Amino acid sequence: MQLSLDPQLIGSSPHIVKRDHSTKAIMLDVVIALIPVIVFSVFFFGYLVLVNIVVCILSCFLAELCFNLLNHRLRPEQASYSKSSVHNLSFLVTAILLALNLPVYTDIWGWSWHSDAMMYLSFDTIIICIVGSIFAIVVCKMLFGGLGQNFANPACTTRVFLLIAFTGSMMAHVPNLLFGANTGGLYLTTGASWLGMTGDSVYNTAMHGRTFWNMFIGYTQSAAVGETSVFAIILGYGYLVFKKRIDWRLPLILIGATAIFAMLFGFVDNRVDYTDISVVFGYSLAQVMSGGLIFGAVFMATDYSTSPNSFCGNIIFVCCIAFFTIFIRTFSAWQEGFSFALLLGNVISPMIDRYVYPRKFGLVKHSSRRKFS
């Protein structure tokens, strides 16, 4: 009997691998988990959200493909469409996360098609989406070596970049339009929901049960489109946990730590009346449900390549993020601190990996080893 065994296939053990398990499948699962968020944001903000998402997806796709083609001298293995890294679909996740992290529209140069009551199409926003996509893909991801090599979350870094780059030029026209406080009227765009308010309104709105319900469902008037509906994010979280794509404990630890830090910092900043326990909890809850925290906790702090690789390291990582978030929200001029906090967390995550790693099986302390030998 003569068998024709292909020498190419004689590989190292193991000879079987997990089925339907690939980078692409993971990315697709994240996209599926983002669908409820997309649906809810379209419901609250209108079709312009879809326009943003499509623009981001197209420009991310083209940015990554062009980078692959132009980079043929350093990475010849990716320098054609069929071999390009776009096939791992990570650009799709970046694009959708980015679009969901932007306001539904912005007004910088006033290039838009609108009536008094309605915004039909905002060319400013489309330009912002394209600039953001190129920044996210090229600067944040591909220049570091592509998927898995980037140290900071592309969507989050881009959000911070746009926030800083465009606040100045916008200040003259509409204060704090991008990620700013709610301005009312026509340009009902993004503030980190409740965070823009100060003073007495904090108590009054926060303590109102109806406000919490609105925050949970997503009836906040101003926010980045993806982060409004806690309910939609919980649906996505459930899917990711069900498919075992993320560790279910980490978003909860992050949210819990934020709540605790919010209580402590509320005391420091004299924002909260500590004689009334319900105010304390209300304040914590409002902090947690505001801004990009829950969205980021589920979809961005669990990003594989920018978080530490051990569970203990991840706990330190999310606690740092929680601390920075509340610190920035309490003392900084920015109302929303989560993006900055996540970026800071990304920066320290390689250091965490260096010092925090699991103890090997059987590596016991000296005293207990003596017991058996």
Added chain:
Amino acid sequence: MAKNKFAGIHIDDNKLSKDVAITRLDAPKVVYIPLSQHIGKHASSIVKVGDSVLKGQLIAQSPNPDDLSAKIFSSVSGIVSGINIKRPATSGIANHIQIENDFKYEQFVLPKLIDPSIEEIIDRVYESGIVGMGGAGFPTHIKLKVGDEIDTLIVNGIECEPYITCDYRLMLEYTQEMLQGILLIAKCVKASTVLLCIKQNTSLANHLNQAIVSNSQYNNIVVKQLQSIYPLGSEKQLIYAATGRKVPALGLPKAVGVVVSNVATSYSVYNAVVNGITSYERLVTVTGRCVNKPCNVWVSNGTPIEHLLDYAEIDPNIVVKIVIGGPMMGTALDNTQISTTKIINCILALTKLETSYSVPSECINCSLCAKTCPMKLMPMFIVKYGNVDDASNSAKYGAKDCIECGCCSFVCPAKIPLVAEIRNAKKVVAKAEKKKKV
């Protein structure tokens, strides 16, 4: 034993030959017996071309009896027609003894031992060339020479690898012989408790329990069903799951008072002591979706595996990969001339669908490999630092502790051959340590 959990993976069992009764495959016209069927020093031939040998007669041994080595026996009766013949083996080209089969099967037996002492048993195990039959091939007589610190003998009947069923069939069909063998081993290591560990399987557990209850000799043998997770059959993980003791990193089970033995080894010990039969054949599972008749067969050592594949009616059109051993830790072959040995427990013929091979892509740092590692290592860092010759960092994340179980490669979404790369990292670490010593 829910509390003694370790990470690992759940794999489809695929035990195709589970219900196939054990049969016997007659030896072919010519057998090629490898001179190295165990860990340690190769045996050297003590027969010459033209000698006539009996089935079970000694044909090769290491000159110094204190060496880490095992004796090797003829598996057929006939004429030695060549010594030191170079033929492919699982690890490169090795020396073989070629014996022409005369089909008379005249048997050579050692005298039977009645009520043997510990020294007699260990001596008989040495004289019969028994090695650990779970796959490692560690000479058993050396394993049995332990001090007084042992209190537990764990008998490994787990077979955590998919496809393999020979130990399962052995436990079912040769229950009494196996239990007798276990008693002999327990006597040697002076173990007070004997844990016969099997996978979660009520019918097998009942079968074993009935056999144990039937004879008061077996009083101290406890059948233990353990939750099925790969790699439960790995020595350190098995000890932890069965007793809760953790073998020290880079240490031996002896350090926690445990000896682990395989069920097939126990059966061989019984045969050697009670019947005086030396170790020249073993039970092999031939399986995979490419064979029409998956089976468990007694095979004489030195049978080329193509005979086994023919016996199991392999379909040559759909086979893409032939593996010796289990699919997780076995070796893929490039030809079918390789002879069976004492430690080859399974021959797998896999279809394209069963095995899978895809181009590795970049690591996405998902840390699934670290989460599934039963040794709690961080494979991605071992590989990352190993690839750039950074031995100290590679060792820090556990290059030396890796048991090569293959869980990390199995779950890797980027399909990186982590086990192969960790082997390279091990070499890097070993080289650096050697350099340090000099």
